[in-house]
Amino acid sequence: MAILVTGGAGYIGSHTCVELLNAGYEVIVVDNLINSSQKALERVQEITEKKLTFYKVDLLDKAALDNIFQKENIESVIHFAGLKAVGESVSMPLEYYHNNITGTIMLCQVMQKYGVKDIVFSSSATVYGNPETVPIKEDFPLSATNPYGRTKLIIENLLKDLYVSDNSWNIIMLRYFNPIGADKSGRIGEDPKNIPNNLMPYITQVAVGKLEYLGVFGNDYDTHDGTGVRDYIHVTDLATGHLKALEKLNEKPGVLVYNLGTGKGYSVLDMVKNFEKVSGRTIKYKILPRRPGDIAICYADPSKAKLELGWETIRDIDEMCEDSWRWQKNNPNGYND
Numbered sequence: 412m413a414i415l416v417t418g419g420a421g422y423i424g425s426h427t428c429v430e431l432l433n434a435g436y437e438v439i440v441v442d443n444l445i446n447s448s449q450k451a452l453e454r455v456q457e458i459t460e461k462k463l464t465f466y467k468v469d470l471l472d473k474a475a476l477d478n479i480f481q482k483e484n485i486e487s488v489i490h491f492a493g494l495k496a497v498g499e500s501v502s503m504p505l506e507y508y509h510n511n512i513t514g515t516i517m518l519c520q521v522m523q524k525y526g527v528k529d530i531v532f533s534s535s536a537t538v539y540g541n542p543e544t545v546p547i548k549e550d551f552p553l554s555a556t557n558p559y560g561r562t563k564l565i566i567e568n569l570l571k572d573l574y575v576s577d578n579s580w581n582i583i584m585l586r587y588f589n590p591i592g593a594d595k596s597g598r599i600g601e602d603p604k605n606i607p608n609n610l611m612p613y614i615t616q617v618a619v620g621k622l623e624y625l626g627v628f629g630n631d632y633d634t635h636d637g638t639g640v641r642d643y644i645h646v647t648d649l650a651t652g653h654l655k656a657l658e659k660l661n662e663k664p665g666v667l668v669y670n671l672g673t674g675k676g677y678s679v680l681d682m683v684k685n686f687e688k689v690s691g692r693t694i695k696y697k698i699l700p701r702r703p704g705d706i707a708i709c710y711a712d713p714s715k716a717k718l719e720l721g722w723e724t725i726r727d728i729d730e731m732c733e734d735s736w737r738w739q740k741n742n743p744n745g746y747n748d
């Protein structure tokens with residue numbers, strides 16, 4: 412029996428494949444490579460010295476997906492595949508709704524046809540919108556401020572409705588906070604196709620000299636140094652959360668939702684300082700105006716995942732910065748090197 416990993420060539424997917432293979436799971440990846448490289452999967456196999464099966468297939472191609480379910484013995488699905496750039500989602504809402512929502516519907520239709528009803532879904536802390544207080548608990552009010560976030564909210568609701576219609580589904584929705592870091596090997600990591608939107612890849616690209624300086628989006632927030640505070644989580648810790656979720660699915664639990672974060676908040680300038688300390692590089696930065704849509708502070712209460720999944724993070728902020736740096740230093744042009 413195998414685990415189907417949609418979006419398995421991507422940043423979080425590839426790291427999860429490493430942990431799955433190391434734990435002895437059989438892994439089948441479906442990815443259209445729209446935001447990733449097949450090299451990531453070659454390196455996953457090199458790191459683990461284990462094989463996985465790869466299909467270059469778009470989730471929107473239902474016939475191709477059907478063929479995979481017919482051919483393979485799939486036990487459950489981890490569903491990472493989706494478009495994730497907030498700014499792009501504002502300018503291309505139709506593409507985001509179509510890809511993320513229709514893609515999920517097609518996946519669930521094919522799963523239903525083959526009686527595969529166990530799924531782990533990649534949701535996001537973005538579904539909490541601008542929270543009134545921190546730390547954020549799973550039962551906080553949900554809202555979205557951009558089309559990307561709305562696709563996550565819609566998919567969460569869609570999956571809940573699916574369960575109501577048929578209680579034999581088991582669905583775990585994981586709300587990730589801010590994943591950074593990379594596998595210890597330095598062979599896989601985050602490889603943004605264009606100029607990075609997210610903080611850590613921007614910092615690492617300044618550190619290797621690909622970008623001149625970091626723009627810090629606002630220093631007038633109500634935080635300890637005025638810059639935005641986030642809950643950064645090591646991607647390998649995030650990956651192990653998926654293995655715990657798969658184990659939980661064996662208990663046939665119905666619908667569950669968990670925050671995956673550390674419970675600690677670091678500001679933009681904290682991240683710059685930590686990165687400089689572990690890398691020995693100076694990160695030039697300039698204070699810029701706030702980025703529209705950004706919130707001041709966001710960090711998780713991860714206690715539900717600890718209690719019910721037996722999962723907690725073990726890698727601290729220094730390790731996250733060190734591992735991000737090793738990946739970028741060894742692969743200045745990502746998978747194009």
Ligand code: NAD
Nearest residue numbers: 418421422423442443444445446447469470492493533535
């Ligand atoms: P990523 O872009 O690196 O990985 C997504 C993968 O899905 C890519 O390999 C892409 O090629 C593939 N894909 C996209 N549309 C597809 C389709 N229609 N058919 C087949 N493959 C398709 O992103 P990531 O950072 O690894 O994120 C994985 C998931 O986690 C996404 O759903 C994302 O929304 C969610 N998430 C990410 C973050 C983050 O900050 N990275 C935070 C919260 C949630």
Ligand code: WQD
Nearest residue numbers: 497535537608609610611613626627628639640641679705
């Ligand atoms: C972190 C902090 C910025 C870049 C986004 C999505 C969210 C989720 C994770 C998918 C903020 C500041 C950033 C830069 C900066 N993705 N920053 N200069 O905004 O918390 O979350 O990624 O689900 O949905 O919105 O992450 O890394 O973009 O920003 O000052 O060049 O760094 O203002 O305070 P964010 P981020």
